Amino acid sequence: RDSQQADTEHLSRWKKGRGTDSKSLKKALSEVKGLSSYLVLWRHDIHSIEGKFGTGIQSYFSFLRFLVLLNFIIFILMFSFVTFPIIISKYGIFNSTIVYISPKNIEDICTIYEPSGNKGLVYLYAYLKDLLSGTGFLEVTSLFYGYYTIDAVWISIMRYNLPLAYLLATFAYLALSFLWIIKRSMEGFKHNLVRDEDPFQSYCNKVFAGWNFCITDPNAARLKHRILRYELQMDLQEEKLKQRIAERTMQEKLRIYSLRIVINIIVIAILSGCFYSIYRVTVFSQENSNVSIRNDTRTDLANLLVQYLPSIVITLANFIGPLIFSFLIRFEDYTPAFEIKLILLRCVFLRLANIAVLLFSLWSQISDCDTDKCKPCGYNYKLYPCWESDVGQEMYKLMIFDFIVILAVALFMDFPRKLLVTHCTCKLVQWFGLQEFVISDNVLEIIYGQTICWIGTFFSPLLPAIATIKYFIIFYVKKMVLIHTRKPAARPIRASSSNFFFLLVLLIGLLLAFIPLGVSIARIPSSKACGPFRNFNTSWEIIPDTILEFPTGLQQILFGIASKAFAVPVFVI
Amino acid sequence: AYKRFSELLPKEERENACSARVPKSQILTLPELRANPFQDRICHVFSTSDTRDDSMSFEDFLDMLSVFSDSATSDIKSHYAFRIFDFDEDGTLDRNDLEQLVNCLTGQGEESRLSTAEMEQLVQNILEESDIDKDGTINLSEFQHVVSRSPDFARCGALQR
Numbered sequence: 052r053d054s055q056q057a058d059t060e061h062l063s064r065w066k067k068g069r070g071t072d073s074k075s076l077k078k079a080l081s082e083v084k085g086l087s088s089y090l091v092l093w094r095h096d097i098h099s100i101e102g103k104f105g106t107g108i109q110s111y112f113s114f115l116r117f118l119v120l121l122n123f124i125i126f127i128l129m130f131s132f133v134t135f136p137i138i139i140s141k142y143g144i145f146n147s148t149i150v151y152i153s154p155k156n157i158e159d160i161c162t163i164y165e166p167s168g169n170k171g172l173v174y175l176y177a178y179l180k181d182l183l184s185g186t187g188f189l190e191v192t193s194l195f196y197g198y199y200t201i202d203a204v205w206i207s208i209m210r211y212n213l214p215l216a217y218l219l220a221t222f223a224y225l226a227l228s229f230l231w232i233i234k235r236s237m238e239g240f241k242h243n244l245v246r247d248e249d250p251f252q253s254y255c256n257k258v259f260a261g262w263n264f265c266i267t268d269p270n271a272a273r274l275k276h277r278i279l280r281y282e283l284q285m286d287l288q289e290e291k292l293k294q295r296i297a298e299r300t301m302q303e304k305l306r307i308y309s310l311r312i313v314i315n316i317i318v319i320a321i322l323s324g325c326f327y328s329i330y331r332v333t334v335f336s337q338e339n340s341n342v343s344i345r346n347d348t349r350t351d352l353a354n355l356l357v358q359y360l361p362s363i364v365i366t367l368a369n370f371i372g373p374l375i376f377s378f379l380i381r382f383e384d385y386t387p388a389f390e391i392k393l394i395l396l397r398c399v400f401l402r403l404a405n406i407a408v409l410l411f412s413l414w415s416q417i418s419d420c421d422t423d424k425c426k427p428c429g430y431n432y433k434l435y436p437c438w439e440s441d442v443g444q445e446m447y448k449l450m451i452f453d454f455i456v457i458l459a460v461a462l463f464m465d466f467p468r469k470l471l472v473t474h475c476t477c478k479l480v481q482w483f484g485l486q487e488f489v490i491s492d493n494v495l496e497i498i499y500g501q502t503i504c505w506i507g508t509f510f511s512p513l514l515p516a517i518a519t520i521k522y523f524i525i526f527y528v529k530k531m532v533l534i535h536t537r538k539p540a541a542r543p544i545r546a547s548s549s550n551f552f553f554l555l556v557l558l559i560g561l562l563l564a565f566i567p568l569g570v571s572i573a574r575i576p577s578s579k580a581c582g583p584f585r586n587f588n589t590s591w592e593i594i595p596d597t598i599l600e601f602p603t604g605l606q607q608i609l610f611g612i613a614s615k616a617f618a619v620p621v622f623v624i
Numbered sequence: 625a626y627k628r629f630s631e632l633l634p635k636e637e638r639e640n641a642c643s644a645r646v647p648k649s650q651i652l653t654l655p656e657l658r659a660n661p662f663q664d665r666i667c668h669v670f671s672t673s674d675t676r677d678d679s680m681s682f683e684d685f686l687d688m689l690s691v692f693s694d695s696a697t698s699d700i701k702s703h704y705a706f707r708i709f710d711f712d713e714d715g716t717l718d719r720n721d722l723e724q725l726v727n728c729l730t731g732q733g734e735e736s737r738l739s740t741a742e743m744e745q746l747v748q749n750i751l752e753e754s755d756i757d758k759d760g761t762i763n764l765s766e767f768q769h770v771v772s773r774s775p776d777f778a779r780c781g782a783l784q785r
Contacts, residue, residue, distance in 0.1 A: 254749045256774040258722075259705070259767075261729055262661065272659035276731030280738065283730070287742050290749075 092116055096530065103270060104488070104533065110550045111490050112526065118501055119522045121231060125224045125508065126515035132220040133512050134193050136204045136211050150203040150210075152586060161428035164197070164436040164580035183451060184358045185444035194447070194513045196439040197581040214583035214593050221509045221568070228505065228561055236554040257282060285387065292386050311383050318397060321375060325368040325401065326408045329361065333412040336360045337434070361445070362452035365405045369499070372401045373492065395491050399556050402499045403563050406506070409449075410567045413442055418575060429576035429588075437581040439510045442571070446507025446514065453500050454521045461532050469536040488537045493529070494553050497522065502560035506567050645679040661728040665708045702771045706764050716761035722747045 093116055101109035140147040181187030185195070192198060204211040261279050299307070339357050376397045380390055417438045419431050435441055504518040573591040577584035584590045598609055648667050657663045670688045671680050680688070690696060691704045709717055711724045726746060727737055738746065754762050754770040762770075 254746065255753045255770045258726060258729065258746075258750060259709070259771055260774045269659050272661075273731065276661075276729070280730040283726070283738065283746060284742060287745050287749075290745070 092119070093526065100530070100533070104274075107490055108488055108533065110553070111493060112530070114494065114550070114553050115497060115522060115526050115529070117235065118497060119519055119526070121228060122501075122504060122515045122519040122522065124227065125504075126513070126519060128224050128227070129220050129508060129512045129515060132216045133199065133213070136206065136213065136216070137193070137199065137201060139206065140204045145206050147204055147206040149201050150205060151200075152202045161432050161436075161579040162585075164578075180355055183448075184355060185447040190440060190444070194511055195443045196510050196512075197437045199512075199583045200581045200585070201583060202586065212597070214587075215597055217512075217583050218572070218590060218593055221572075224508060224515075225505070225561070225565065225568070229558075232554055232558050232561065236551055236558070253286065257286070289386050289388065296386075307384055314379050314383055317379065318376065321372070322401060322404065325372065325405065329364055329368070329405060329408045330412040332364045333361045333409055334416060337413070337416050359448060359452060361409055362449050365409065365449070366452065366456055368405055369402050373398045391491075395495075395552075395556075398491070398495055399498075399559065402495055403502060403560060406449075406499070406502060407563065407567070409445070410442075410506070413445060414570070414575065417441075428579055430578065432578075432580075435578070437578050438575075439571070439578060439582055443507060443510030443514075446503055447511055447517075449503050450500065450507065450514065450517060450521065453496075453503070454525075457496065457525055458528060461528050465532050465536045488533055495556070497525070498553075498557050498560050501557065502564055505561060505564040509568055509571065645681050646685070647679045651680055661731075662708055665711070669704065669707045698772065699768070702768045703764070705771070706767045709767075716763045717767065718761040719747055719751075722750055722762075 093112075097109055097112050097116070100112055136147075137149075139145060140149045177187065181189050189195070190197065199213065199217065201213050204213055257279070262275070336357050373394070376394050380394055383390075383393075385393065417430050417435050430438060500518065500521070504514055507514045571590070573589055576588055577590045579585050584593065587593050587596065598606055601609070648671075651657065651667055652663055657666065660666065666688065667680065670684045670691075672684055691700055706717070709721060709725050711721045712718075717725075723743055726743065730737055737743075751760065751762070754766055756766050756769070
């Protein structure tokens with residue numbers, strides 16, 4: 052009986068233990084959930100911005116946070132699959148060695164590539180110059196494509212096919228970005244649809260149900276008042292404008308439409324002017340930038356300027372273009388909502404097309420084959436023995452210059468303006484006033500930077516790390532600029548529609564990035580003097596080659612899928 | 625809730641909280657009402673004081689909280705909202721009520737009001753949308769009809785706990 056009692060005692064204690072175990076497990080889980088919400092990056096900062104400036108500006112900062120995370124993940128992806136194996140093998144960990152297969156059937160002249168890593172005495176400004184333009188000592192580091200001149204890595208007994216990993220990691224980060232953006236925009240899209248207002252009731256809805264009774268902070272209340280007033284005024288204006296449009300006579304319609312055609316032609320002319328100047332400047336810069344041997348400061352500086360010329364021209368175009376567009380659109384007499392959308396569309400097109408033109412002009416230089424310049428190798432081997440590194444350098448320069456411009460504008464335009472407005476009481480300055488935080492311009496800025504990062508990561512695998520750090524710093528810079536120098540917006544914007552719009556434009560940037568990468572990988576012959584794809588005609592060729600090494604059954608399946616994969620999208624479209 | 629109510633009373637009257645009345649100025653120190661443009665109307669509507677000084681007893685306080693809570697039906701909420709918006713207390717929302725309502729929404733102060741033309745246009749639009757019998761005013765049933773089709777109403781009427 053005693054043993055029975057001991058048994059039951061033991062059993063009940065065990066049961067109690069299990070009961071408390073599951074309870075404590077639940078408690079632990081909920082505590083972990085609570086803690087992990089604290090780990091979300093910048094949660095407190097974005098919350099306070101939302102409270103003070105409204106949800107429109109808060110959506111900009113959440114978007115920035117999303118890009119920081121995206122770039123960080125892309126960097127981890129590229130680093131772990133591409134750079135890390137090489138580092139392991141360079142230090143011989145796990146008995147790893149590098150396999151270096153010299154290219155066959157290729158003329159020797161194509162394989163000459165001597166990047167001038169720093170030899171001899173190094174002056175500080177040469178160091179700085181190299182840092183800014185990606186040449187010199189930076190060119191031979193793992194930052195650029197040229198470093199990865201390795202065909203395979205043996206890690207113990209496993210053969211790690213680096214070229215294949217490089218290409219697949221590229222596809223992986225593009226696919227990851229694509230899927231993540233779509234996922235985020237799905238949430239925003241559903242929200243957008245649900246909030247679609249019944250056009251028959253919009254006024255009643257705004258007036259009777261406009262006030263959110265949860266607001267307790269007087270600042271938030273003032274903001275809400277402003278938002279309500281602005282929305283009501285905008286709706287009333289749109290209604291009046293629509294009435295006016297409906298009452299237009301035939302003569303007025305003709306006048307307006309012909310004016311619109313003229314203005315659109317002007318816009319196209321301006322865009323073509325930008326594109327042409329970018330093309331000429333890029334060609335000029337590529338032809339005239341050579342590494343100077345003499346340590347003469349003045350030629351070095353001029354050389355640096357010439358190298359940065361495309362970036363400078365692009366930034367100028369990105370800055371002046373929107374000003375001209377917003378000036379011209381006043382003559383076109385659209386409703387305010389449509390005006391905003393059209394200006395944004397034109398600005399987006401301007402920024403993204405500028406990058407496309409830059410890349411196009413680079414390629415025209417690389418594949419410039421008039422006078423037998425590229426006969427042996429398929430590309431202009433004299434000027435570009437390692438053309439992928441050159442493209443990587445251009446992207447690197449664009450990114451660095453973009454960063455410098457953002458910092459410079461914050462430092463030299465916003466803060467002095469604020470100082471001027473607070474201390475100088477002259478009427479002209481007061482009328483000029485503080486600047487508003489224009490969300491669309493800022494968002495286009497960071498989307499432009501992100502597109503450069505996507506295109507450049509194939510040519511410069513460590514570029515996402517630079518992008519992550521850049522956006523991280525930009526968050527704090529913009530936050531300080533917002534809090535200290537911006538006046539509250541007179542035209543507050545609704546958040547749900549803006550979120551969806553940002554993601555849409557980001558998606559357009561990503562799809563645009565597919566094109567240059569596709570052309571580089573599949574059409575232009577890879578350089579024979581550097582990089583993991585020396586033994587292939589183009590970078591894409593490694594995939595068919597690898598498939599041919601699979602067993603025949605698998606090959607047939609893959610070919611079947613490939614042909615179906617062509618049929619299905621065509622069918623769907 | 626009782627605790628919050630008794631906090632509003634001066635110290636001497638705390639034990640008698642069940643029967644005491646809190647003056648309007650104290651009620652307005654509640655965080656939910658502080659930033660609310662309709663604070664005066666809310667106090668007035670829920671107050672059952674005989675002296676018409678808008679002071680609230682504990683029952684009035686409970687009434688107010690229950691109407692603004694999540695568990696109140698939209699019927700109750702719209703009924704009370706109608707009473708709150710009816711500034712001249714004539715049982716209907718006429719032009720003057722609507723004008724005052726819009727002014728409350730857009731904020732205090734001269735520069736935050738709509739211009740007369742805009743106000744005229746807005747009031748006209750509201751009446752077009754909600755006045756079914758075209759008598760120039762909105763009565764309770766028309767108001768409830770309009771509000772039931774409005775997606776934002778349920779969200780806005782709930783005070784946080």
